[in-house]
Amino acid sequence: xxxxxxxxxxxxxxxxxxxxxxxxxxxxxxxxxxxxxxxxxxxxxxxxxxxxxxxxxxxxxxxxxxxxxxxxxxxxxxxxxxxxxxxxxxxxxxxxxxxxxxxxxxxxxxxxxxxxxxxx
Amino acid sequence: xxxxxxxxxxxxxxxxxxxxxxxxxxxxxxxxxxxxxxxxxxxxxxxxxxxxxxxxxxxxxxxxxxxxxxxxxxxxxxxxxxxxxxxxxxxxxxxxxxxxxxxxxxx
Numbered sequence: 001x002x003x004x005x006x007x008x009x010x011x012x013x014x015x016x017x018x019x020x021x022x023x024x025x026x027x028x029x030x031x032x033x034x035x036x037x038x039x040x041x042x043x044x045x046x047x048x049x050x051x052x053x054x055x056x057x058x059x060x061x062x063x064x065x066x067x068x069x070x071x072x073x074x075x076x077x078x079x080x081x082x083x084x085x086x087x088x089x090x091x092x093x094x095x096x097x098x099x100x101x102x103x104x105x106x107x108x109x110x111x112x113x114x115x116x117x118x119x120x
Numbered sequence: 121x122x123x124x125x126x127x128x129x130x131x132x133x134x135x136x137x138x139x140x141x142x143x144x145x146x147x148x149x150x151x152x153x154x155x156x157x158x159x160x161x162x163x164x165x166x167x168x169x170x171x172x173x174x175x176x177x178x179x180x181x182x183x184x185x186x187x188x189x190x191x192x193x194x195x196x197x198x199x200x201x202x203x204x205x206x207x208x209x210x211x212x213x214x215x216x217x218x219x220x221x222x223x224x225x226x227x
Contacts, residue, residue, distance in 0.1 A: 035216075045155075045163065045206055045218040058214040094162055101169055104151035104210050108174070110162040 002027035004095050004111035012089075012118050018082040022095030022111060029053045029073055033098035035107060036069065036080045038091040046091075050098050051078055085118045092116075122146045124207050124219035131225045138194040140222045142207030145188055150209045152190040154183060158203045166205075167192060194224070202226045 008020035022034065036048040049059040051069035059067055063082070071078045082089055092115050096107035124144040132138040142152060151170050155163035165174055167183035170190055180195045194201055207219035 037218075044221040045208075047216040047218060050214065050216075060215060101151065103149070104153075104169065105216065106153040106165060106168055106208060107155075107163075107216075108165045108168075110164075113162050 002097060002109060004097065004109060006093060006095050006111045006114040008114060008116070010115055010117060012085055012116060013120050014086055014118055015084055018080070018085050018089060018116055018118070020080045020093055020095075020114065020116070021077050022079070023075075023077045024097075025076070029071060029076055029078065033100070033105070034069075034071070034078045035096050035098050037094045037096060037107065037110075038089075039094070039113075040088075040091040048080065048082075048093075087118050090116065090118045122211060122217060124209060124217055126205075126207060126219040126222045128220070129223045129225065131227055132194075132197045133227045134199060135196055138197050138201070138224055140192045140194075140205050140207075140224070141189055142191070142219045143189045144209065144217075144219075146209050146211055146217070147185065147188050147190055150211070152183070152185065153208045154181075154192045155206045155208065156201075156203045157206065163206065197224075197226055199226050 003025045005023045012018045033050040035050040051057040057069045066083045068081045092113040094113045096110040154167035156166045157163040166181050170185040171183040182193045205222045210216045
């Protein structure tokens with residue numbers, strides 16, 4: 001059974017870069033897309049982007065200019081970087097596997113989430 | 121980008137039926153997915169491909185689709201069903217969107 005676990009600093013200063021890693025256990029990264037999703041406190045879910053083991057990535061247009069996703073297949077993990085963060089980037093960040101059928105894709109399973117606060 | 125619109129809240133008495141709608145133009149061509157998120161927890165998939173129930177999800181959860189609107193139905197609501205529910209879909213460019221979310225309160 002695939003399990004995902006987010007890791008990274010819980011506090012980032014404004015204008016700096018937020019960096020998180022998702023470690024995948026119980027299965028390989030191969031043949032799936034992998035995604036990051038975030039949720040500010042008391043608000044809804046926002047999809048950030050997805051990355052394939054080849055390194056090919058798609059991003060939420062609203063975040064594309066500040067976000068980079070990457071994959072480390074040797075360590076079975078993938079990562080998120082968000083540049084020039086502000087308080088608006090404060091959120092719980094989730095990683096998830098992207099599972100696809102004929103025409104659509106969904107997220108399952110999810111990591112437990114990690115809170116990142118942007119503050120000086 | 122596109123949007124998926126849900127009602128902010130739904131209240132239901134135990135044993136009754138809760139219906140949550142999700143509307144958006146993308147739903148004409150793409151499947152919808154539903155997630156349950158209990159307080160302080162990660163979302164869990166409860167419906168996939170508009171109406172399929174993943175393994176381990178109780179039969180009281182069902183989904184349907186008509187035009188640009190999909191509906192999550194919880195029949196015989198139990199106290200443990202109190203949670204936030206989100207729909208999700210995709211466009212054909214490999215990007216995804218979540219609905220605005222609906223808080224289900226069991227009275």
